[in-house]
Amino acid sequence: MTTTHSPGEWLDRARALHAEGWQLMDLAGLDRLRLAPADPRFVVVVQLINHELKQRQTIHIRAEGDPSSVPSISEVWPTANFMEREAYDLLGINFEGHPNLTRILMPDQWEGHPLRKDYGVGKVPVEFIPQPLLQIDAPGQSPNADGAATHLDHLGQVVIEGDAP
């Protein structure tokens, strides 16, 4: 059983479901960029279980606005706390009213949200501190024997004056 809700009606619906004995089992974000229809782009998918009825149901909540937002349900089901942080971290979905919406899996200073479909896989710059390959700033330290003048080019490579490119 799958139903779809808009963010405005979701919190009231969640409270009603909680009162009926439904428990939150899973909450995942979904980037619909390459699915049809691609609007809204982000959807929060919630899996509920009811032990008395022995039933499950799936609820989709459309994330609206910029940044894409849905109300947080961590006050209804406290277990949503970690799950919403994960969806925020990996997909950048904003959960309004979440007590502590910070990154949970990625480093705090990370830029971007890796599970988004337009996140450049393999295009992440490698973290390193650029250093010149050879320091030649004092006279007499020239690597070439005849003492020809040298300088570093824009890549940090040693260039000897007079060498044809």
Add this chain to the structure above:
Amino acid sequence: MSTTEKLIHEVEARGEGAFVESFDPQEGRMVINMGPVHPSTHGVLRLLLELDGEIVNECLPVIGYLHTGMEKECEDNNWRGAVTIVTRMDYLAPLFNEQAYSMAVEQLLGIEVPPRALYIRTLLAEMNRLSSHLVWWGTQGLDMGAMSAMFYGFRERELILDFYEMVTGLRMNHGYIIPGGVWEDLPPGWERAVRNITDQMPRRIKDYEALLTENPIFLERTKGIGVITREEARALGATGPIARAVGIDWDLRRDMPYEAYDDVSFDVPIATEGDVYARYRVRVAEMRESVKIIEQLMDKMPSGDFKNMDPKLTHPPRAEMAHSMEAVIHHFKLSTQGYQVPAGEAYVAVESPRGELGAYIVSDGGTSPYRCHVRDPSFVNLQSLSHMVRGGLLADLVASIASTDPIMGGVDR
């Protein structure tokens, strides 16, 4: 919302920042960091602790040290290949990851799985429950100072790992359960290997009980320690032995049966105290039930195919490729591109040794998963750790961590 839930919400609302700000040397409160490299944190679990002397005022798990983006990696593999990624999540219970994922893909494909495959999967899953609980039993004992527990637990686990090696070729990260069935049939002589385990285990479990269950030091360290109430466990979404140790009578194998669990009879052990010792008793009893299930499955093992033999889904037998051009074409297509799965979404959950392990799969009709999210029980259960240890001694925190049985590979994925 009940008062307990309100309290939980208030504590969660203080967050990590608020936690560190509460450092106050005048009142003797101290904030210390436990982990991520610590022998008793079972991997790279880091805990921020606010201590008042030896009393734990607050405990906040900081996770992500083992995050390797497995859900993203699944999106780059074909449907068959993603099995080898999900199996690495909860590395002590790899077959449950494969099982949940494969069941979700099968639901989207709408295919039948032959009964023999269902039985093999269930048999291996119960073996996996045993081997996972044996590691837990060993580490729970070790963390309480009983060094020998580790040796005994790992001795019996070795038997089961040998059985895995015989069946799947690997001791962990098997990639054995695939959408449509299992990769290979059980090898000749498997009954003897299983019988060897089921004959030994009841005796061994008796030994374990003699070592720890009645051990006065162990009782002292676990009874009344790390208590969580029924309301807390429910609100925090705890599943598996943690939930069953507070009297939540729920087991997916019995209440929403899947695969071959309909055909076997077993009990679901329950305790009500909610302390470390209750979780201990539930898990040890579960090991006994697993042995019972394995014996029944072995006796009832049906014959027939071990996977769905649709040539569009499964590799053709080697011999067929020598004389059939079609088989070569299918083999080439499956090896290079993989099969397509109809667009849609599925959520399937299985009862792993740590609780509900769910796989949420979305397909766009292509040859690789569009989204593959795994609801890992360790990740969710870790939230209840803070509530177990609040107000207890620092030394008892170690007992609570061991009884939560978190697997960081599953937590961080």
